[in-house]
Amino acid sequence: MRAMVFEGVGRPLRPADLAGPEPQPGQLLLRVRACGVCRTDLHIVDGELREPKLPLVPGHQIVGETEDGRRFGVPWLGWTCGECRFCTSGRENLCDRARFTGYDIDGGYAELAVADERFCFPIPAGYPDLQAAPLLCAGLIGYRALRLAGDGERLGLYGFGAAAHILCQVARAQGRRVFAFVRAGDEAAAGFARELGAEWAGDALGPAPEELDAAILFAPAGELVPAALKAVSKGGVVVCAGIHMSDIPSFPYELLWGERVLRSVANLTRRDGEEFLALAPAVPIRTEIEVFPLEQANEALARLRSGAVRGAAVLRVSG
Ligand SMILES: [Zn+2]
Ligand SMILES: [Zn+2]
Secondary structure, three states: EEEEEOOOOOOEEEEOOOOOOOOOOOOOEEEHHHHHHHHHHHHHHOOOOOOOOOOOOOOOOEEEEEEOOEEEOOOOOOEEEOOOOOHHHOOOOOHHHHHEEOOOEEEOOEEEEEEEEEHHEOOOOOOHHHHHHHOOHHHHHHHHHHOOOOOOEEEEEEOHHHHHHHHHHHHHHHOOOOEEEEOOOOOOHHHHHHOOOOOOEEEOOOOOOOOOEEEEEEOOOOOHHHHHHHHHEEEEEEEEEOOOOOOOOOOOOOHHOOOOEEOOOOOOOOHHHHHHHHHHOOOOOOOOOEEEEEHHHHHHHHHHOOOOOOOEEEEOOOO
């Protein structure tokens, strides 16, 4: 099978011809149709997440098809132990022994992938392969972040990429007001946010136009944490939704005072996936994508790194 392989930090992904994976009992063998490119993939190739399997086929937003024509999505959470105190209390996202797709397990930057059937989701009918791919991480982990942000009306989204462009649609459908915080001068991102229903879009480090009830940080920049705490009202929640973030600068306790909450969101549970994929067609969420052939995975990652992607980057693998 054709694949793009990560062999170590500082080296571009290498196009390779690999032997196809052999499914073990309980695993599905999938012909990969599309695979979303996530910021987490960038953190892996940039060496910010330190323990990937090597060599590695990245990619954890896989839309694939079984031999008998059923479409499945494969997300980041690839396996959990089912026995630890997290797994047995509805928090399998925190499982001590969890294994992740495109990190501990080869992912979807390849023509074939195997995945534990218990962690795969049927893809909602009506979503073409390419448009479905970003639902599987940007959408799904974004949805978990939105749930943990509470049900406040005034929601700030920091960083308007793949996740925020999906979440903005969900939040608007829930009747919330959305404020988009983007890099100073990024008129393209600000305009994109307004098109999707944000009532205001502006500089992430500048003042918010009014107090917020909650803020979700998708951009991996630690200096946004005090900025977001400053923007939320008493009792407000700030959720860090990424897997990696630069260091958070120190800030006065006053910013946290007033029962403000600062928390992270890690991974996903299968329940998140089931709820979100049922919600997506009801909103309905429309994903905006930039499509790259599998062989241009390095170009897709570079565009994501520079912040140039409008919506989500997706690799077209087959079909
Ligand atoms: Zn566990
Ligand atoms: Zn991801």
